[in-house]
Amino acid sequence: MIFVAGSANLDFVVRAAHIPAPGETVLGRDFKTYPGGKGANQAVASARAGGVPTHMLLALGDDAFAAPLEASLQAAGVVRHIVRVSDQATGTAFICVSDDAENAITVAPGANLSLRAADLPALAGFSHLLLQLETPIDTVAAYARAAREQGVAVVLNAAPAQRLDTDLLALIDVLIVNQGELAVLAQHQGSIAECLTRIAVPCVVVTLGAHGCCARCDGVFLTQPAFPVKSVDTTGAGDTFCGVLVAALGQGKRLEQALRQASAAGALACTRHGAQSSIPTQTELAEFLAQQPDAAPAQTAAIRTYCGLTN
Numbered sequence: 001m002i003f004v005a006g007s008a009n010l011d012f013v014v015r016a017a018h019i020p021a022p023g024e025t026v027l028g029r030d031f032k033t034y035p036g037g038k039g040a041n042q043a044v045a046s047a048r049a050g051g052v053p054t055h056m057l058l059a060l061g062d063d064a065f066a067a068p069l070e071a072s073l074q075a076a077g078v079v080r081h082i083v084r085v086s087d088q089a090t091g092t093a094f095i096c097v098s099d100d101a102e103n104a105i106t107v108a109p110g111a112n113l114s115l116r117a118a119d120l121p122a123l124a125g126f127s128h129l130l131l132q133l134e135t136p137i138d139t140v141a142a143y144a145r146a147a148r149e150q151g152v153a154v155v156l157n158a159a160p161a162q163r164l165d166t167d168l169l170a171l172i173d174v175l176i177v178n179q180g181e182l183a184v185l186a187q188h189q190g191s192i193a194e195c196l197t198r199i200a201v202p203c204v205v206v207t208l209g210a211h212g213c214c215a216r217c218d219g220v221f222l223t224q225p226a227f228p229v230k231s232v233d234t235t236g237a238g239d240t241f242c243g244v245l246v247a248a249l250g251q252g253k254r255l256e257q258a259l260r261q262a263s264a265a266g267a268l269a270c271t272r273h274g275a276q277s278s279i280p281t282q283t284e285l286a287e288f289l290a291q292q293p294d295a296a297p298a299q300t301a302a303i304r305t306y307c308g309l310t311n
């Protein structure tokens, strides 16, 4: 069983030809709201695509934005532990998605900043606690410490990017980052492999967009080339990767297999609009994976070269 503690946001999404530069106004189209927030996206991915019983601790305001967030978690089968906050609005995110599927996101955390150490229930029966950085860092650290004390593996998706102190890193079993987050954490100009080696966590996974992903676990490097898809919206793809990776690890799968499943789920999420709305079901994921050949030697060589690993 997986426990996710973190953020839930209502995403206000507009599509546009390109993401505005500072000071620029662009005319967009197709405005919609979607359930989002890194924590809630990851919980939905663990339950829906990963097929693993999943609980989530989240904080919501006492307002109309909360209802669609609760409904989406419920529809995915996530068991909710909700802290209701009366003096803060439910978290929101303002997202511009460009026609080449990239996005720019500004989060107004609101109620997400109200999560406190005392809100975490006992974790008996859970294999992994999955955390992100859209809630207060002291709370993240307290949850990681509580999980470590209870023998629950701690997985941190260090997003949005920020530097982390060594006390917090020492509580993490698996760290998941994208390339920008890796650079912030490693504070190093060298190769991806070198950056992964500089982070004092036993297992570090970096997602590399269209290149794939790379993990350094207990000194061993693993790579997974990306599955080619036609992307329309990358929002939530990283969260889908995190939720499915942790669900697979919770099912006792080997890291190599977990990376393959997480990459495929993330790829599928890029082919649909929105965050939670883009996360595939377990059946869709299995069907997609069944159609994918094993990585060709040239693909593996390409990602190893990209990461600075000697082939």
Ligand code: RIB
Residues within 6 Å of the ligand: 007, 009, 010, 011, 035, 036, 037, 038, 041, 092, 093, 105, 107, 134, 235, 236, 238, 239, 275
């Ligand atoms: O990772 C994507 C998510 O980031 C969005 O759903 C948005 O709410 C922000 O939290």
